[in-house]
Amino acid sequence: MHALELTKPDGRRMTLYARAPLDAGLQAPSPFPDPLTGGAHLRWHVLRGEWVTYAAHRQGRTFLPPPEYNPLAPTTDPANPTEVPAGAWDIAVFENRFPSLGGVIAPPPELIVPTAPAEGRCEVVVFTQDREASLGSLPLSHIALLFEVLGDRTRRLAAEGSIHYVLPFENRGAEVGVTLHHPHGQLYAYPVVPPVPARMQQVAAEHFAAHGRGVLEQHIEAERREGTRMLYEGPHAVAFVPVCARYPYEVWVAPIRPVEGFASLDDAVRADLARALKTVLLKFDALWQRPLPYLMAWYQAPTDGQPHPESHLHAQIWPPYRTRDRLKYLAGTELAAGFFAMDALPEEKARELQQVEVHVA
Amino acid sequence: MHALELTKPDGRRMTLYARAPLDAGLQAPSPFPDPLTGGAHLRWHVLRGEWVTYAAHRQGRTFLPPPEYNPLAPTTDPANPTEVPAGAWDIAVFENRFPSLGGVIAPPPELIVPTAPAEGRCEVVVFTQDREASLGSLPLSHIALLFEVLGDRTRRLAAEGSIHYVLPFENRGAEVGVTLHHPHGQLYAYPVVPPVPARMQQVAAEHFAAHGRGVLEQHIEAERREGTRMLYEGPHAVAFVPVCARYPYEVWVAPIRPVEGFASLDDAVRADLARALKTVLLKFDALWQRPLPYLMAWYQAPTDGQPHPESHLHAQIWPPYRTRDRLKYLAGTELAAGFFAMDALPEEKARELQQVEVHVA
Secondary structure, three states: OEEEEEEOOOOOEEEEEEOOOOOOOOOOOOOOOOOOOOOOEEEEEOOOOEEEEEOHHHHHOOOOOOOOOOOOOEOOOOOOOOOEOOOOOOEEEEEOOOOOOOOOOOOOOOOOOOEEEOOOEEEEEEOOOOOOOOHHHOOHHHHHHHHHHHHHHHHHHHHOOOOOEEEEEEEEOHHHOOOOOOOEEEEEEEOOOOHHHHHHHHHHHHHHHHHOOOHHHHHHHHHHHHOOOEEEEOOOEEEEOOOOOOOOOOEEEEEOOOOOOHHHOOHHHHHHHHHHHHHHHHHHHHHOOOOOOEEEEEEOOOOOOOOOOOOOOEEEEEOOEEEOOEEOOOOHHHHHHOOEEEOOOHHHHHHHHHHOOOOOO | OEEEEEEOOOOOEEEEEEOOOOOOOOOOOOOOOOOOOOOOEEEEEOOOOEEEEEOHHHHHOOOOOOOOOOOOOEOOOOOOOOOEOOOOOOEEEEEOOOOOOOOOOOOOOOOOOOEEEOOOEEEEEEOOOOOOOOHHHOOHHHHHHHHHHHHHHHHHHHOOOOOOEEEEEEEEOHHHOOOOOOOEEEEEEEOOOOHHHHHHHHHHHHHHHHHOOOHHHHHHHHHHHHOOOEEEEOOOEEEEOOOOOOOOOOEEEEEOOOOOOHHHOOHHHHHHHHHHHHHHHHHHHHHOOOOOOEEEEEEOOOOOOOOOOOOOOEEEEEOOEEEOOEEOOOOHHHHHHOOEEEOOOHHHHHHHHHHOOOOOO
């Protein structure tokens, strides 16, 4: 993998990645001529005991731009720059112009709750130059390259020291609020371990202390033994509808053996993980013969400088549909109590997805 | 307050409430002639360390019924019964026909994760017979009666012993997935303290142990002292946009002094709490001259038989809009990390709501 580090005219950092060597003359464009302004800050939520970030400058950000303007497509007219240059690159990563974390770090206001500067980083990950592609339609080698890129990003962000957790995710589809349909994901680098990964780390650490093995590693063994919800079983990676799914079409994708994060994957595991993910995403889009929206999050070990033998890299993918034409809304019990209610059995939904045949080349 | 306990033909329990004595001849109808079937079960989410409930029989439940059928309106044609009878009552509460918790309790399946019967209760709370009303449009005395009803429900459910937490909530508007537009709320009675209230109890208990006073009580003092985000200040209750809001138009409504739950409110506090809530709901609907959707949850003390001096009854109300025509979607950072990102400052949104003048009679 080759990487070229650039700086945009407005000061944001960008890295281009490719399998072939990159042209060192490539330049990073920006649709925004003026330098970065703004600056987010954190406020402590006194009842929930967690941080919330406030970036008031985000209000003016791009929303459902006209279809002719795609800021994630390569720049063709230098008078109308996009976020990425024309040229030979495979994957581009750049800092979000309207970050919830990072960017211009300003002193936080003094308030009646604790506040802090919103340190961290919000990056956009452009999966491909092809606006008509989707993550699942990309070649296996390209998906594996993306995993390598995510490992590189995690390693670089962790090296900044103030970053305690790196979460790569993809929001896909208008149903989950996505306004730019060019295939892309995001990467949030947090100055703390956020509440959900923190809880999962706690559960995993307690399990590891009690059993000497990882909770997800043992769960994958049990899912494979039972077999009824499996969608993909390769030599190094699996995909399945978990027995405890919180969304009807929820799927987990993971290496079979525990790996702390993308930066620790070897070539064979990375390639099989790409095949597991591609299998799932192709099944999703073939299920109803239309692109299935989803939220996909990749959980890794915290980047807090500690060893995390309890951590096990995996994706949780949450499509928002209950059936072909019914959305699952998160309401009272899910959002206010954190107690999820499902009206479908994971076994039934797994069967639906198992019956979708796809060709993974 | 008067209450009449009834049983529906399909076995579900119903209670009618009124300020005037109730006609003991009232009968409870049901649109469902056949007895209750189904039965939900819980599965343990191994990575998050929480229960998820599965009620596969819910798939067939009512969804966007034709506008002429309103199951929450009083029955006028005995051949086409609704969920509530005609007659002189103010508020009706009955068991959900398709409960996520409670109903027919069946032994849970044996799976590769711990399972349990889905004990608990899901109740529907019909706020009024008037389908054209909204909670905020009801007279103050009717809202106060609703609070008294919620106290009675909490007391009765707690007495069942297996209930550890009672959460009253209202989902309002198609944007949050509501299919029945007759004014109503719900009440989930959980066999455990669910994750979000559990975390809030932990935070509150730690604060109480350290300071000898409640975290919300002290926070309300600070909000009142600063004053910039207050929407209502009465002798016994307040409403304000919290400094640490996670949704742009988030509002908290609470008694000024700590009260464990609805069952502990005295008449004066209950009346002022009704005025605080009505003020907020009228402001919401006047803001853009249209009904504002929201999720409103009322947090109370757990019903686990322990004293909870750290608990402080309050509502958190979360409208899903960022601006007049932009929804706030919960995506990667909110759902996968539990780290909320706001692009509006609570101070600005509070000012918008402060400037909306309403007449609370």
